[in-house]
Amino acid sequence: MMRRRTTLLTSCTALALTLGATACGGGPVSAGGGDKELSGQTVTVAGVWSGSEQKNFQKVLDAFTAKTGAKTQFVSTGDNVSTVVGSKIEGGNAPDVVMVPQVGVLQQFAKQGWLKPLSATAQQTITADYAPVWKTYGSVDGTLYGLYFKAAHKSTVWYSPDALAQAGVKPPTTYDEMLKAGHTVSDSGLAAFAVAGQDGWTLTDWFENIYLSQAGPEKYDALAAHKLKWTDPSVVTALTTLGKLFKDKQLIAGGQKEALNTDFPGSVEKVFGPKPKAGMVYEGDFVAGVAHDQFQKTIGKDANFFPFPAVGGGTAPVVSGGDAAVVLKDGKNAKAGMKLLEYLATPEAAAVWAKAGGFLSPNKKLDLASYGDDVTRATAKSLVSAGDANSVRFDMSDQAPAAFGGTKGAGEWKLLQDFLRDPSDPKGTAAKLESAAAKAYQG
Numbered sequence: 001m002m003r004r005r006t007t008l009l010t011s012c013t014a015l016a017l018t019l020g021a022t023a024c025g026g027g028p029v030s031a032g033g034g035d036k037e038l039s040g041q042t043v044t045v046a047g048v049w050s051g052s053e054q055k056n057f058q059k060v061l062d063a064f065t066a067k068t069g070a071k072t073q074f075v076s077t078g079d080n081v082s083t084v085v086g087s088k089i090e091g092g093n094a095p096d097v098v099m100v101p102q103v104g105v106l107q108q109f110a111k112q113g114w115l116k117p118l119s120a121t122a123q124q125t126i127t128a129d130y131a132p133v134w135k136t137y138g139s140v141d142g143t144l145y146g147l148y149f150k151a152a153h154k155s156t157v158w159y160s161p162d163a164l165a166q167a168g169v170k171p172p173t174t175y176d177e178m179l180k181a182g183h184t185v186s187d188s189g190l191a192a193f194a195v196a197g198q199d200g201w202t203l204t205d206w207f208e209n210i211y212l213s214q215a216g217p218e219k220y221d222a223l224a225a226h227k228l229k230w231t232d233p234s235v236v237t238a239l240t241t242l243g244k245l246f247k248d249k250q251l252i253a254g255g256q257k258e259a260l261n262t263d264f265p266g267s268v269e270k271v272f273g274p275k276p277k278a279g280m281v282y283e284g285d286f287v288a289g290v291a292h293d294q295f296q297k298t299i300g301k302d303a304n305f306f307p308f309p310a311v312g313g314g315t316a317p318v319v320s321g322g323d324a325a326v327v328l329k330d331g332k333n334a335k336a337g338m339k340l341l342e343y344l345a346t347p348e349a350a351a352v353w354a355k356a357g358g359f360l361s362p363n364k365k366l367d368l369a370s371y372g373d374d375v376t377r378a379t380a381k382s383l384v385s386a387g388d389a390n391s392v393r394f395d396m397s398d399q400a401p402a403a404f405g406g407t408k409g410a411g412e413w414k415l416l417q418d419f420l421r422d423p424s425d426p427k428g429t430a431a432k433l434e435s436a437a438a439k440a441y442q443g
Contacts, residue, residue: 036069041336046075046085047099047323052293056356057099063352064343070336081105082402085328089114094330096337099323100146102398102406103137106324110140116327118144119338125345129365131387137394138324146324149344150353151362153383154205154284154319154395155308158291160271161301163190163279171306173316175210178309179244182251185279191253193245194270194278197260197420200413202267202283204397204405205319206245207416209282209308211238212317212393224396226441230434236426241311243423253278256420265290272297282308284321285379289358300375307382318386321395322362354380362387404440411436 043064049057054076061072075095077084082105088094100106109115118126123144126135130148138146157178164170164181167188172178182192196202212220215234222228223235249255253270254262254277262270270277272291281287287305291297310316325344327337343349347370350361354370360380364387371377386392397405397412404411412433419429 036067038336038339039069041069041333042071042073043097043333043336043340044073044075044095044331045097045099045337045340046077046081046088046095048077048079048081048101049074049099050076050078052289052358056353056358059356060344060349060352061340063349064340067343068336068339070339072340082108085109085114089328089330092330094328094332096328096331096333097340098326098328099149100326101321101323102402103324103394104399104401104405106138106146106326107140109326110143110145114328114330115145116329116334116338118147118327119342122147122338122342122345125342129345129347129363131362131364131384131390131392133387133390133392133394134322134362137322146326147341147345148322148324148362149350150323151360151383152284152286152321153360153379154321155209155317156285156287156305156379157280157282157308158268158271158287158303158305159280160276161304163188163271163276167279172309174309175213175241175311179248179251182280186250190276191278192251192280194253194262194267194281195246195259195420196262196264196267196281196283197256197417198263198266200408200417201397201406202264203416203420204412205284205395206282207238207242208319208393208396209317210241210311211235211396212319213308213311213314214238214241216314217391217393220393220396224393224399226400226437230437231430235430235433239419239423239426239429243419243426246420246423259420260417265294269295272303285360285376286358288375299373304375305379315391318382318392319395320362320383320386320392321398364388400437401440404437411440 058074065072085098126147134148135144138144138148163185167185169181169184172181185192219228219234245251252259267281268287268290271281272295288299291303292299297303307316325341327334327341331337347363347365350363350366351370353359357372360383364384368377368381371380415429415432
């Protein structure tokens with residue numbers, strides 16, 4: 001299973017993979033005094049995070065230490081969470097808490113009997129402070145196992161304000177307006193969009209936003225659960241809509257061939273790097289992190305976003321991803337692990353990372369002032385509001401079995417790359433997607 005990442009792998013992560021996911025970074029955190037509730041105990045936490053994400057999560061763990069006295073140890077798993085955690089359980093060295101990056105993996109863990117149901121305290125906090133949709137995605141067969149601590153807003157189109165101003169266009173509110181604005185940007189000398197076709201997951205995100213807006217939430221849920229076949233006319237319609245963009249050489253920087261050779265960081269560079277080739281790039285809120293950290297862009301001034309626009313008379317989509325905290329039954333200190341999860345459910349914990357940046361929380365009680373800039377505040381508000389309206393939907397490919405929705409060179413990733421290469425047969429592509437999905441969901 002491949003995990004889409006929002007930051008580049010660091011040497012620490014590479015080392016973790018080489019050494020079988022031994023812990024990286026600062027090591028155990030000292031207890032904050034001897035009179036704390038969990039003094040003398042150590043909580044081990046496993047997760048995909050590396051680089052700045054790991055560093056900022058450590059600040060949250062440090063705050064937990066100061067509050068409870070528990071030491072913490074973060075284990076960097078790299079992208080292959082399920083394999084690493086499974087091998088640690090088999091080896092009798094299970095972590096206490098895992099930050100799970102996909103709904104499908106959370107469901108897999110629960111069905112294998114690895115997870116402890118959340119405590120009454122955690123459940124009460126989640127019921128009070130989170131939209132019901134987050135409880136749904138954290139539950140398996142009616143039992144709540146996961147707390148969504150970190151979320152991603154994947155319905156944001158990022159643009160260079162200078163490029164749009166030079167073309168004389170304003171951020172669009174419909175998909176057709178967006179394509180029209182793209183042609184105007186192209187006429188002014190830059191391609192409209194940088195598309196990261198080398199990373200198949202970005203293409204699934206394009207499809208999901210179009211499908212959610214055009215077909216609606218009910219069909220989205222049915223397709224995500226494979227209760228609706230990929231040969232359904234609604235899928236063919238969405239692929240046709242996406243194909244209009246893919247085949248338009250004016251709209252895509254370098255055309256289809258260059259798009260297929262562009263990875264996600266490369267797509268951000270094409271808009272915000274030293275030699276811009278496009279005015280816009282579609283992807284989640286994490287685009288801001290790359291634009292700021294790698295290309296020194298001031299968010300809100302040199303880089304901004306507009307919501308992914310409504311398609312074909314539907315409502316504007318809000319697609320999310322996220323990392324859920326779960327407690328493993330086989331952890332040596334699962335009781336203290338549950339205390340950590342109860343802490344992570346609070347706005348106090350979320351505020352620590354919000355202040356550091358590169359973070360969104362679905363917690364409704366988190367004060368938006370905790371975020372460091374207006375653009376992040378607007379993104380967070382949109383995510384929380386969509387949750388309240390029950391209109392946010394979790395990334396569809398992250399809900400699918402990994403063989404279909406999360407594997408490089410296979411399933412949905414490969415078939416949408418093939419479609420980018422030649423978008424002339426949406427119906428044929430839908431048939432291939434259904435064939436791949438049927439095999440994966442049966443397995």
